[in-house]
Amino acid sequence: GAGVSQSPSNKVTEKGKDVELRCDPISGHTALYWYRQSLGQGLEFLIYFQGNSAPDKSGLPSDRFSAERTGGSVSTLTIQRTQQEDSAVYLCASSFQTTTYNEQFFGPGTRLTVL
Amino acid sequence: AQSVTQLDSHVSVSEGTPVLLRCNYSSSYSPSLFWYVQHPNKGLQLLLKYTSAATLVKGINGFEAEFKKSETSFHLTKPSAHMSDAAEYFCVVSSSGTYKYIFGTGTRLKVLA
Numbered sequence: 221g222a223g224v225s226q227s228p229s230n231k232v233t234e235k236g237k238d239v240e241l242r243c244d245p246i247s248g249h250t251a252l253y254w255y256r257q258s259l260g261q262g263l264e265f266l267i268y269f270q271g272n273s274a275p276d277k278s279g280l281p282s283d284r285f286s287a288e289r290t291g292g293s294v295s296t297l298t299i300q301r302t303q304q305e306d307s308a309v310y311l312c313a314s315s316f317q318t319t320t321y322n323e324q325f326f327g328p329g330t331r332l333t334v335l
Numbered sequence: 336a337q338s339v340t341q342l343d344s345h346v347s348v349s350e351g352t353p354v355l356l357r358c359n360y361s362s363s364y365s366p367s368l369f370w371y372v373q374h375p376n377k378g379l380q381l382l383l384k385y386t387s388a389a390t391l392v393k394g395i396n397g398f399e400a401e402f403k404k405s406e407t408s409f410h411l412t413k414p415s416a417h418m419s420d421a422a423e424y425f426c427v428v429s430s431s432g433t434y435k436y437i438f439g440t441g442t443r444l445k446v447l448a
Contacts, residue, residue: 223378224378251434253434253436262438262439262440262441263425263438263441265435265436268434268435270434276434276435311378311379313379315434317434322367322429322434323369323381323384324436325381326371326378326379326380327378328376328377328378329378
């Protein structure tokens, strides 16, 4: 596909369970980003990948959150022992790295509901 | 440090009338500025971007924005609203050459028939 894809589109889980959210960036994009969009919090940056490494993890809200990227392509965001406050839409974006500007292309998001 | 303020959380306009969504930014360095739109249950779509070329930027669907350094503003306008413009709009600032996006809190645009 031409755009960023994310799966699943919706995920309902019980408190305390682990979840994995997947992102497929645009082919050839070296940079990948995860954001969280929740009511009252707006859009929050979580983590950034350049290739397979994550130079900036500063937005991860707790050590229950982790992410990895393999082959410079697909990324997985894992939330362990989910809590109700983790309920949100998780957005992934990808971009080329340039020296002048950095347009990010967003996927449709995964809506996570923790019961 | 960078920040962005969207001055209105909600804007209502009648179909066919002009749209103005206001955005002010703060940036220590030469900023890149973006407007994204998010339709219900859809991903964010780039409307337009400013990257230090022309200060008046034209985007998709008839939207445009003007970068005013003296006012630190990047307001989004459209001469005539269409029902399909109803969505949430986000102003974003990024320091030129860096990856970090700072999002505004969004403006929900309602278009009345």
